[in-house]
Amino acid sequence: MEKTVSPAIIKRLPRYYRVVTHLFNEGQTKVSSKAIAELMDVTASQVRQDFCSFGGYGQQGYGYDVKKLKSELENIMGLNKMHNMIIIGAGNIGRALAGYKGFGDGFKVRAVFDVVTDGIELGEIEVLNISRLKEYCAENKVDIAVISTPRSAAAKVAADVVDAGVKNIWNFAPTELDVPGDVIVENISMSESLYVLSYYMNRQEG
Amino acid sequence: MEKTVSPAIIKRLPRYYRVVTHLFNEGQTKVSSKAIAELMDVTASQVRQDFCSFGGYGQQGYGYDVKKLKSELENIMGLNKMHNMIIIGAGNIGRALAGYKGFGDGFKVRAVFDVVTDGIELGEIEVLNISRLKEYCAENKVDIAVISTPRSAAAKVAADVVDAGVKNIWNFAPTELDVPGDVIVENISMSESLYVLSYYMNRQEG
Numbered sequence A, B: 001m002e003k004t005v006s007p008a009i010i011k012r013l014p015r016y017y018r019v020v021t022h023l024f025n026e027g028q029t030k031v032s033s034k035a036i037a038e039l040m041d042v043t044a045s046q047v048r049q050d051f052c053s054f055g056g057y058g059q060q061g062y063g064y065d066v067k068k069l070k071s072e073l074e075n076i077m078g079l080n081k082m083h084n085m086i087i088i089g090a091g092n093i094g095r096a097l098a099g100y101k102g103f104g105d106g107f108k109v110r111a112v113f114d115v116v117t118d119g120i121e122l123g124e125i126e127v128l129n130i131s132r133l134k135e136y137c138a139e140n141k142v143d144i145a146v147i148s149t150p151r152s153a154a155a156k157v158a159a160d161v162v163d164a165g166v167k168n169i170w171n172f173a174p175t176e177l178d179v180p181g182d183v184i185v186e187n188i189s190m191s192e193s194l195y196v197l198s199y200y201m202n203r204q205e206g
Helices: A007-025 A033-039 A044-053 A066-077 A092-099 A130-139 A151-163 A190-205 B007-025 B033-039 B044-053 B066-077 B092-099 B130-139 B151-163 B190-205
Strands: A083-088 A107-114 A126-129 A144-147 A168-171 A184-187 B083-088 B107-114 B126-129 B144-147 B168-171 B184-187
Touching: A007 A033, A007 A044, A007 A066, A007 B190, A033 A044, A066 B190, A083 A092, A083 A130, A092 A107, A092 B092, A107 A130, A126 A130, A130 A151, A144 A151, A151 A168, A168 B190, A184 B190, A190 B007, A190 B066, A190 B168, A190 B184, B007 B033, B007 B044, B007 B066, B033 B044, B083 B092, B083 B130, B092 B107, B107 B130, B126 B130, B130 B151, B144 B151, B151 B168
Parallel strands: A083 A107, A083 A144, A107 A126, A144 A168, A168 A184, B083 B107, B083 B144, B107 B126, B144 B168, B168 B184
Antiparallel strands: none
């Protein structure tokens, strides 16, 4: 089953989850591929094909069971597991992430690291000097390290978190990270998203 | 030319730009498709094909002129134009965006709007009550409206900015926006990126 899930489908999984969760919260018990397609930017046939690829099966003439679909999506993305997160870089983005409530119960920011931590208060989240990173990771289970440093510091920080044994990196720094093959990196770049918007604007104007 | 640029290539443009700008800043004058490919996650043949599609031509045995490539990428994405931005939603994310310096000279946040603006100081950026949105947009050229409100407010805010004449929306709210066909929306979802990471983690553990 795993082998048939393409990166394009994987990128759609969170959007399916958002739509299905919305329907679930509204009290809907079943949904058609057509209705899901209309809530997203895909065709009904694409929805059926995508769901098939990760084992979400609808019934002809009934559609999909919303609760079951939600639970299948949670399982495949591991959203029902606890992920302990640390953030490296307590700038605007790092602090915004530390305070963000929208990731769900499975994702908890436990500590934020920076070179200067004076005056930074983040409620129940520990704020620690970067020099204590390795010690912290040895004493606490860290599932995801979020890198929200400036670009210039990102490579060193990535090497340090890998050295500290962290296997998963969520990278907000605008640079590609060079990590060993067993470390998973997911990049999120605000500039990239903005430039894609700018591209479409420019094309429309031109 | 425009017609041949697929969404997949468009998503790679900002990454090419990042790599090429990096090389330019390091003083490199020429670069091979192989070197660019190594700095990204694509093949050299993909790089050549992508560049061809937007008119970036290299020379056999020489490679690409870094300065020219940078300038071509800026042109195609309109990065050399001025984009006046407003942010709606002065929460953590909105404030982080207002303070972010990494978008380049072509993108300026001019004003931030929210229902409550008391106590929010953002330097030279105006902080205004949301009730003044339409008036502001009538008096100032607004190229991009950034929506960084909670999900529950996003649909109303999108309708308001469209009503105020803004044609481009950069959406950070975790919901699909329903806008007229001539309005461009680029969505950026932190949760989606995190859940993609979680998917890969889960698959590796499973």
